[in-house]
Amino acid sequence: MSAQTILRMDGIAKSFGSVPAIRSAHLEAHGGQAVAVMGANGAGKSTLMNILGGVVISDSGRIAIDGVEINLRSPRDATRHGIAFVHQELTMFPTMTVAENIFIDGMPSERGFIRMPDMIRQSEVLLTRLGCNIPPETPVEQLSIGDRQLVEIARALRHQARIIIFDEPTSSLTGPERERLFSVIRGLKAEGAVIIYITHFLDEIFSVCEQIAVMRNGETVWTSPMSDIDPAKVVHLMLGIAEAEGRIRAPVAAGGDALLSVSGLGRRGALQDVNFEIRRGEIVGLWGLLGSGRTELLRALIGLDPIDGGTIRWRGGASADEIAPADLHRHVGIVTEDRRGEGIHLPLSVAQNIALPNLRSLLNKWRLIGQEREAPLADDMIKRLQIKVSSRQQPVGTLSGGNQQKVVFARWLATNPRLFLLDEPTRGLDVSAKAEIMKLIVELAEQGCSCLIVSSELQELMRVCDRYLVISRGRLIGDLPGSATSAELMHSIATIN
Amino acid sequence: MSLAGTLPSVPRKWPSRQLIVSVLILATMLILLWIHAPNFFRYNNIVNVLLQASLLGMLAIGMAVIMIVGGIDLSLPANMAMSAVLGAFYMKASGDWGTASLIMAGTGLSIGLINGVAVAKLKMIPFVVTLAMMTIVSGTSVWMTNSLSISQLPDGFVDLFGARPFFRIPITVIIVAVLTLAITVLMRSSIAGRWAYAVGINEKAARVARVPIARVVMASYVFGGLMAGLTAILLTARLGSASANMGNDGMVLDIVSACVVGGISIYGGAGRIAGALFGALLITVLSNAMNLIGVSFYLSLVIKGAVIIAFVAVDSRRGGSQ
Numbered sequence: 001m002s003a004q005t006i007l008r009m010d011g012i013a014k015s016f017g018s019v020p021a022i023r024s025a026h027l028e029a030h031g032g033q034a035v036a037v038m039g040a041n042g043a044g045k046s047t048l049m050n051i052l053g054g055v056v057i058s059d060s061g062r063i064a065i066d067g068v069e070i071n072l073r074s075p076r077d078a079t080r081h082g083i084a085f086v087h088q089e090l091t092m093f094p095t096m097t098v099a100e101n102i103f104i105d106g107m108p109s110e111r112g113f114i115r116m117p118d119m120i121r122q123s124e125v126l127l128t129r130l131g132c133n134i135p136p137e138t139p140v141e142q143l144s145i146g147d148r149q150l151v152e153i154a155r156a157l158r159h160q161a162r163i164i165i166f167d168e169p170t171s172s173l174t175g176p177e178r179e180r181l182f183s184v185i186r187g188l189k190a191e192g193a194v195i196i197y198i199t200h201f202l203d204e205i206f207s208v209c210e211q212i213a214v215m216r217n218g219e220t221v222w223t224s225p226m227s228d229i230d231p232a233k234v235v236h237l238m239l240g241i242a243e244a245e246g247r248i249r250a251p252v253a254a255g256g257d258a259l260l261s262v263s264g265l266g267r268r269g270a271l272q273d274v275n276f277e278i279r280r281g282e283i284v285g286l287w288g289l290l291g292s293g294r295t296e297l298l299r300a301l302i303g304l305d306p307i308d309g310g311t312i313r314w315r316g317g318a319s320a321d322e323i324a325p326a327d328l329h330r331h332v333g334i335v336t337e338d339r340r341g342e343g344i345h346l347p348l349s350v351a352q353n354i355a356l357p358n359l360r361s362l363l364n365k366w367r368l369i370g371q372e373r374e375a376p377l378a379d380d381m382i383k384r385l386q387i388k389v390s391s392r393q394q395p396v397g398t399l400s401g402g403n404q405q406k407v408v409f410a411r412w413l414a415t416n417p418r419l420f421l422l423d424e425p426t427r428g429l430d431v432s433a434k435a436e437i438m439k440l441i442v443e444l445a446e447q448g449c450s451c452l453i454v455s456s457e458l459q460e461l462m463r464v465c466d467r468y469l470v471i472s473r474g475r476l477i478g479d480l481p482g483s484a485t486s487a488e489l490m491h492s493i494a495t496i497n
Numbered sequence: 498m499s500l501a502g503t504l505p506s507v508p509r510k511w512p513s514r515q516l517i518v519s520v521l522i523l524a525t526m527l528i529l530l531w532i533h534a535p536n537f538f539r540y541n542n543i544v545n546v547l548l549q550a551s552l553l554g555m556l557a558i559g560m561a562v563i564m565i566v567g568g569i570d571l572s573l574p575a576n577m578a579m580s581a582v583l584g585a586f587y588m589k590a591s592g593d594w595g596t597a598s599l600i601m602a603g604t605g606l607s608i609g610l611i612n613g614v615a616v617a618k619l620k621m622i623p624f625v626v627t628l629a630m631m632t633i634v635s636g637t638s639v640w641m642t643n644s645l646s647i648s649q650l651p652d653g654f655v656d657l658f659g660a661r662p663f664f665r666i667p668i669t670v671i672i673v674a675v676l677t678l679a680i681t682v683l684m685r686s687s688i689a690g691r692w693a694y695a696v697g698i699n700e701k702a703a704r705v706a707r708v709p710i711a712r713v714v715m716a717s718y719v720f721g722g723l724m725a726g727l728t729a730i731l732l733t734a735r736l737g738s739a740s741a742n743m744g745n746d747g748m749v750l751d752i753v754s755a756c757v758v759g760g761i762s763i764y765g766g767a768g769r770i771a772g773a774l775f776g777a778l779l780i781t782v783l784s785n786a787m788n789l790i791g792v793s794f795y796l797s798l799v800i801k802g803a804v805i806i807a808f809v810a811v812d813s814r815r816g817g818s819q
Contacts, residue, residue: 357706367687
């Protein structure tokens with residue numbers, strides 16, 4: 001191919017405070033080609049793209065376009081150099097028209113008045129180039145997500161963008177919309193544009209991209225043409241070598257009846273026909289990449305997100321009875337992904353946080369929450385989980401991340417749940433705090449509590465899981481035993497459907 | 498990460514900055530009064546100020562609970578007036594002031610329930626719902642009474658709720674003091690109280706922690722409405738009459754001022770009930786003092802508005818991102 005290098009990024013580094021987000025990243029992109037930038041959560045790909053978009057300024061490194069070194073200090077600089085960003089969450093003004101949105105950062109005007117006809121005509125030209133015929137006078141709120149995305153691309157084209165970054169463009173598109181987007185991208189490539197494509201969906205990069213760059217822990221660990229790599233290798237590069245060493249507990253094959261059985265669970269755009277069972281005392285890993293529907297599944301189970309259909313059976317007593325998600329919420333402990341936003345109440349004290357889901361059991365004869373019960377509960381949990389606090393009265397917002405997470409566990413432990421749903425339970429914790437949390441999970445299982453864990457870090461799941469459910473695009477696509485190797489697990493999510 | 502900016506990472510302390518400033522303002526005002534209007538300290542005037550503060554305080558307690566959960570109810574004074582008018586009509590027609598009192602309390606509660614359903618179930622915006630409710634309710638009261646006050650109420654009613662049993666201290670003051678104590682304890686140590694703070698601090702986290710959000714929000718408006726109904730009973734007894742303009746427009750400002758000055762955050766989840774009562778006292782003293790010193794009514798409105806803006810500014814610095 002006679003593709004010519006248009007964009008070149010070399011030795012890019014960026015730290016936020018003392019935390020390095022990118023240590024050493026490089027990226028090369030050719031005209032008329034799409035390059036996939038892959039990486040697990042926290043690999044640094046968002047930061048790299050924000051640097052290219054002028055949103056974040058790099059600490060060091062060089063960026064060159066057509067061999068000429070450029071300096072990106074602001075998004076405006078990026079626009080000037082022909083770089084455009086099509087964001088994952090679309091940045092539209094819903095009540096304004098398509099034309100107004102396309103021209104939002106510079107409407108054609110004459111003596112202070114906007115020249116509407118010009119704007120509409122030019123919008124039509126841009127939209128036609130993208131092969132769509134949305135009337136430019138339509139308010140954006142009346143468009144589908146897919147159409148809104150095209151409007152956003154049209155906005156990029158208006159600035160004669162030559163380098164267009166797509167960040168997770170298909171995460172909320174329907175099948176046909178996705179196909180249309182791909183053909184738009186092919187059209188842009190034919191015009192000689194550089195496409196930088198970020199996604200969690202492996203199958204897409206093989207049909208859209210010519211080149212690939214894989215990032216891990218802030219470094220570019222692989223660059224090659226797409227033809228030199230296969231999906232399993234991509235997953236492997238993204239996640240690194242996961243060793244099963246340091247297993248806390250050997251896999252246990254749980255017997256007996258299912259504690260929870262789910263069949264046909266669905267939620268439009270997120271989950272499709274999900275079926276699985278969890279037995280008593282079993283630690284099940286829900287294994288999938290970000291965006292696979294793993295978080296959505298946990299949330300749907302307990303009614304934090306609505307479901308469209310399916311049944312959940314729960315063995316509360318002797319028989320397994322059908323249960324509504326909102327009622328299941330009353331029986332399970334949940335550790336959400338967003339600890340500070342959903343897990344705890346930051347201004348409240350450690351004692352009050354632990355008490356919150358347990359208030360009924362703390363009532364005294366006056367039907368009030370008695371200190372004589374609340375304090376021992378908190379002290380008990382602080383001791384059991386070794387939470388480091390100055391006193392139980394300390395506001396939880398002033399604790400370290402690890403200790404905050406222990407408060408989240410403490411709050412649910414006190415409810416004696418028979419099932420724990422854990423979404424990234426060790427996110428943002430240091431190594432020793434992670435180990436403590438994982439040990440706690442095993443302890444819970446020993447006592448007969450079942451756990452369903454989501455984690456981006458395979459090494460962690462492999463330390464504790466008795467079984468894995470593999471999830472991709474909102475479907476369970478596999479069920480692997482606890483003895484599965486990291487290669488098998490990586491291979492399981494690298495299938496292209 | 499993005500959430501870290503919108504949630505207060507520094508916990509709210511008590512006494513809050515507002516409360517400290519409020520105490521200083523009150524002290525300054527008392528000194529100024531000592532110099533310029535010593536009449537303020539006459540026993541009768543003090544009792545009168547306490548009485549007014551109690552009536553305002555009762556509404557402020559209702560508002561405080563609603564604000565702690567994260568809402569606001571602008572219809573409280575209008576609600577109170579309508580409750581008073583309906584009760585007074587019944588009282589006059591039947592002479593049965595016991596039932597009439599229940600009607601007042603029940604009317605207040607029902608209007609609160611409508612607000613609560615609109616906000617909690619229909620997910621409407623509290624500000625708009627209660628503003629509309631305010632005009633509906635006050636319009637209805639004026640229409641029913643033709644702007645005339647309903648007087649010559651039964652002696653039994655006026656004697657009971659207008660009584661001054663100890664040292665000429667009105668029963669209203671005693672009732673409000675006891676109520677404040679009770680609600681303070683309930684907000685701190687009852688399940689409902691804990692839920693109220695949890696919802697006000699972070700609704701999403703409260704939901705995960707199994708707090709029934711809709712019920713808590715609805716209950717806060719019902720409680721606020723009940724407070725309006727109870728205030729209607731006490732105020733009607735004090736005035737010996739009921740009228741549509743009992744809850745005039747300026748009162749909403751006084752109630753919100755009392756809460757904000759007393760350390761109840763307009764962002765929800767913070768503040769104590771006793772603070773709202775203290776705020777009511779401060780606002781009443783401020784009004785009374787300006788009156789005694791000879792400040793015009795209109796200028797006093799300007800000053801009160803300025804005070805609330807100053808306190809909201811302090812609150813937003815506390816509640817917003819740093």
